[in-house]
Amino acid sequence: MSAAQLRTRHTGLWRRLSSRKWRRTSWFYAFIAPWLLGFVFLWIIPLVLGFLTSMTNYDGLNLANVKFLGLRNYARSLGDPDARFSFGQTLKWTALNLPAWMILSFILALILNRDVRGRGVFRTLYYLPSVIPIVALVWIWRIILDRNVGLLNAVISLFRPGTAIPWLTTHALQGLTVIAVWSGLGWGMIVFLAGLQDIPDELVAAARIDGASTLQVFRYVTLPLMTPVVFFVLINGLIGSFQQYVIPQLLTPEGTLSSVPPRSVYLSMVHVNREVFAFQRFGYGTALLWLLFVVVAALAIVVFRTSRYWVYTEAKEK
Amino acid sequence: MMAVQKKRSFGLRKAIQLAFSYGILTLVAFLISVPVIWLLVTSLKLDVEYNVWPIKFFPKEAQWRNYAEVFAPRHHILRYARNSLVLALGSTILTIITSSMGGFAFSRFQDVTGRDELFSIVVALLIVPAMVTVIPQFIVFSRLRLTNTYWPWALWGLGGSAYYIFMFRQFFLSFPKELEDAAEVDGCNPLRIYWQIFLPNAKPVLATAFIMGFGGVWGDWFTPLIYLTTENTTLAVKIASAYVNPQGYKIVTVTLAACVVYMLPLVIMFFLGQKYILKGMLTSGLKGV
Numbered sequence: 001m002s003a004a005q006l007r008t009r010h011t012g013l014w015r016r017l018s019s020r021k022w023r024r025t026s027w028f029y030a031f032i033a034p035w036l037l038g039f040v041f042l043w044i045i046p047l048v049l050g051f052l053t054s055m056t057n058y059d060g061l062n063l064a065n066v067k068f069l070g071l072r073n074y075a076r077s078l079g080d081p082d083a084r085f086s087f088g089q090t091l092k093w094t095a096l097n098l099p100a101w102m103i104l105s106f107i108l109a110l111i112l113n114r115d116v117r118g119r120g121v122f123r124t125l126y127y128l129p130s131v132i133p134i135v136a137l138v139w140i141w142r143i144i145l146d147r148n149v150g151l152l153n154a155v156i157s158l159f160r161p162g163t164a165i166p167w168l169t170t171h172a173l174q175g176l177t178v179i180a181v182w183s184g185l186g187w188g189m190i191v192f193l194a195g196l197q198d199i200p201d202e203l204v205a206a207a208r209i210d211g212a213s214t215l216q217v218f219r220y221v222t223l224p225l226m227t228p229v230v231f232f233v234l235i236n237g238l239i240g241s242f243q244q245y246v247i248p249q250l251l252t253p254e255g256t257l258s259s260v261p262p263r264s265v266y267l268s269m270v271h272v273n274r275e276v277f278a279f280q281r282f283g284y285g286t287a288l289l290w291l292l293f294v295v296v297a298a299l300a301i302v303v304f305r306t307s308r309y310w311v312y313t314e315a316k317e318k
Numbered sequence: 319m320m321a322v323q324k325k326r327s328f329g330l331r332k333a334i335q336l337a338f339s340y341g342i343l344t345l346v347a348f349l350i351s352v353p354v355i356w357l358l359v360t361s362l363k364l365d366v367e368y369n370v371w372p373i374k375f376f377p378k379e380a381q382w383r384n385y386a387e388v389f390a391p392r393h394h395i396l397r398y399a400r401n402s403l404v405l406a407l408g409s410t411i412l413t414i415i416t417s418s419m420g421g422f423a424f425s426r427f428q429d430v431t432g433r434d435e436l437f438s439i440v441v442a443l444l445i446v447p448a449m450v451t452v453i454p455q456f457i458v459f460s461r462l463r464l465t466n467t468y469w470p471w472a473l474w475g476l477g478g479s480a481y482y483i484f485m486f487r488q489f490f491l492s493f494p495k496e497l498e499d500a501a502e503v504d505g506c507n508p509l510r511i512y513w514q515i516f517l518p519n520a521k522p523v524l525a526t527a528f529i530m531g532f533g534g535v536w537g538d539w540f541t542p543l544i545y546l547t548t549e550n551t552t553l554a555v556k557i558a559s560a561y562v563n564p565q566g567y568k569i570v571t572v573t574l575a576a577c578v579v580y581m582l583p584l585v586i587m588f589f590l591g592q593k594y595i596l597k598g599m600l601t602s603g604l605k606g607v
Contacts, residue, residue, distance in 0.1 A: 028430040028506045031423035034416035038477020050454025125347045131588040133537030135554045136577040154373045155327040216534045243449045
């Protein structure tokens with residue numbers, strides 16, 4: 001075979017290969033094209049425009065009157081008493097909701113993690129509240145938490161007659177926590193349960209043989225092995241808590257955009273959405289939104305950073 | 319003799335343990351279901367039976383009429399239900415198609431440049447909270463005059479979702495490479511491989527994505543509230559405000575009956591697909607990034 005022949009054969013092969021590669025590349029991009037276009041037009045462009053909006057006085061209608069304000073919206077938010085108040089309430093609500101939800105979900109998962117028949121039925125039942133859509137959810141709890149004719153006050157009245165705790169107004173923070181925890185239990189439980197089922201049986205059995213009590217097994221085997229799952233749930237719960245908006249807004253008697261939730265559940269996102277959708281202050285509202293996002297991101301980063309002190313990883317054992 | 323006794327006491331202990339397990343499981347199940355039971359019971363009361371103190375635990379007579387009233391023509395519930403159905407079905411089907419295409423591409427085209435970088439965007443989008451996009455997207459859609467139409471739902475559907483792309487990718491990764499090689503030798507192009515081999519074999523993920531997507535749109539209250547008007551809005555928005563009688567008084571018990579009707583499709587779908595969902599959420603949604 002001459003060298004020229006070899007070359008033509010070689011380039012032919014190369015061309016065939018590269019055309020195959022080219023074909024595969026175009027197929028790949030054809031397949032992800034819808035998502036990629038969506039990413040550009042539903043994420044990138046709105047986010048850039050949203051960021052630009054936060055530096056203007058845009059009111060949602062008039063483009064002719066839009067003025068560039070620089071960072072003035074951000075400066076204004078620092079002096080906004082409602083922004084400060086709602087942020088404080090958001091912190092309180094997170095401090096109430098997050099531990100309650102995580103602990104109860106974990107307990108549910110522990111309860112379900114027994115090797116008994118019919119466990120699947122119970123798992124399905126426990127998950128059921130998470131299926132209920134939010135509007136129905138709020139109605140369910142309205143009739144339970146109602147101050148005058150609610151089931152909860154009625155049950156408490158059996159022990160302490162005449163109880164009329166205003167769960168939906170003055171004590172709405174507690175009321176909101178009850179609602180949100182009940183509705184979120186299913187998800188937390190499923191995630192924790194998956195973590196528990198990943199723990200090798202041999203490990204527990206070995207600890208047992210070494211004479212560990214149930215409590216000791218939990219403390220020294222289960223809990224350390226569950227820390228990655230706890231971390232995952234914590235991050236998700238943190239982000240979710242800061243985004244809470246719909247339940248407080250639905251707790252108002254009218255349940256519309258312009259109605260004001262009870263003062264104690266006037267959370268950050270409530271304030272943001274109120275500025276935007278009730279007062280059409282798009283510029284100021286988006287500025288508040290970005291500030292809140294920065295806070296959430298910073299908190300998430302803090303949790304990530306501290307995770308190496310308490311999240312168990314296999315590699316550390318070496 | 320001793321040995322027999324020992325064995326029997328061991329069996330007894332086990333029985334007690336088992337009874338204890340079931341006792342706790344049942345008690346917790348009851349506590350968790352109390353709100354739902356209370357909803358069902360109260361939806362069968364007269365409004366005056368609901369509005370009394372001390373409260374009445376059960377209605378004197380079950381008011382099935384409440385459920386008939388939910389469907390009374392003047393409330394237009396069927397129109398709102400149809401709107402919800404159109405939006406939920408349409409956008410969910412679109413999302414599933416585009417997301418499964420994305421998942422297929424990310425799981426199968428290892429040799430393509432840019433695949434890993436693009437996939438890291440998908441993963442990054444999983445953690446970005448939804449709150450950052452709602453208002454910016456609304457600003458864009460309102461400038462494009464797409465508010466008060468169903469176009470935003472169609473576009474969200476077409477854009478797919480990072481979460482489902484991830485789910486499909488995880489599932490498709492488990493398919494053997496020989497499967498598509500054989501198909502390719504037989505002259506199948508990737509579109510046919512995706513449509514005739516991968517998609518029909520992805521039923522668990524399809525069911526999970528469908529139920530989650532449908533429930534998401536059906537249950538969504540805020541988006542239709544800001545985008546739509548009373549003319550074309552969804553059931554969620556309708557039910558958020560109480561039912562009123564012709565005199566304008568709020569009738570809570572009828573509203574509760576409406577809630578039962580409203581949540582029923584999701585509960586039924588969950589029961590039908592719960593095996594897939596609970597498993598799908600775990601195996602493909604969370605593990606093995």
